[in-house]
Amino acid sequence: PQFAVFSPFIDHERNPVRLKMAENSLFALLLRKHWWVSLAVAVAIALLARLVVPPAYSGYAFSFSSPFLIISGIAAWRQRHTPSSSRIEATVEAVAAMNWRDFYALMEQAYRNEGYTVTRENGAADFKLIKSGRVYLVSCKRCKSATHGVEPLIELEALRAAQDVHEAVYVALGELGDKAMRFATTKKITVAHGPEIARLLRTVKLGPVPKTSK
Numbered sequence: 001p002q003f004a005v006f007s008p009f010i011d012h013e014r015n016p017v018r019l020k021m022a023e024n025s026l027f028a029l030l031l032r033k034h035w036w037v038s039l040a041v042a043v044a045i046a047l048l049a050r051l052v053v054p055p056a057y058s059g060y061a062f063s064f065s066s067p068f069l070i071i072s073g074i075a076a077w078r079q080r081h082t083p084s085s086s087r088i089e090a091t092v093e094a095v096a097a098m099n100w101r102d103f104y105a106l107m108e109q110a111y112r113n114e115g116y117t118v119t120r121e122n123g124a125a126d127f128k129l130i131k132s133g134r135v136y137l138v139s140c141k142r143c144k145s146a147t148h149g150v151e152p153l154i155e156l157e158a159l160r161a162a163q164d165v166h167e168a169v170y171v172a173l174g175e176l177g178d179k180a181m182r183f184a185t186t187k188k189i190t191v192a193h194g195p196e197i198a199r200l201l202r203t204v205k206l207g208p209v210p211k212t213s214k
Contacts, residue, residue: 042068091198113203124155140171
């Protein structure tokens with residue numbers, strides 16, 4: 001899934017003014033890596049250029065590496081709220097142990113902390129979010145389901161279309177089935193798994209994970 005500037009969940013692919021980099025280009029691949037990967041590439045290119053470029057033109061060594069420095073900066077900015085693997089694991093465990101009411105309240109508060117106006121919904125969506133003139137529908141009631149079929153995604157997309165809402169988000173701890181994932185991809189429904197849930201819930205306090213008796 002892709003993530004938006006405004007929220008760790010939301011994809012802005014439908015925004016017509018957004019410029020999109022080719023998915024498999026070198027810079028696009030580096031943006032999906034840790035920021036220090038691009039920095040290491042930039043340093044390596046600069047050192048290599050210093051070796052092969054005559055001293056009179058040594059200033060060009062920096063120009064060769066500057067695009068990778070820019071990519072490193074962009075990646076670092078995008079990843080500034082990326083949770084660690086331990087944080088993701090702890091969040092998933094905490095969410096799995098919560099009852100629906102507590103999880104619902106945490107999600108609502110987390111979105112408010114991100115600057116969204118939040119309205120509770122009934123049916124295919126649990127929340128309607130508004131921020132910067134854009135409207136989103138979020139479904140999270142099936143988050144802890146062991147399996148995720150295509151039916152709830154069809155219902156969510158139908159509601160999004162009926163209300164002419166910009167984006168739809170489906171929250172799930174588990175993986176979606178192949179048919180459900182294909183439908184989400186085709187309809188550009190953002191699917192939020194453990195890393196995205198952990199990123200959103202970083203602004204709220206999670207209770208301790210209950211100990212299981214042996």
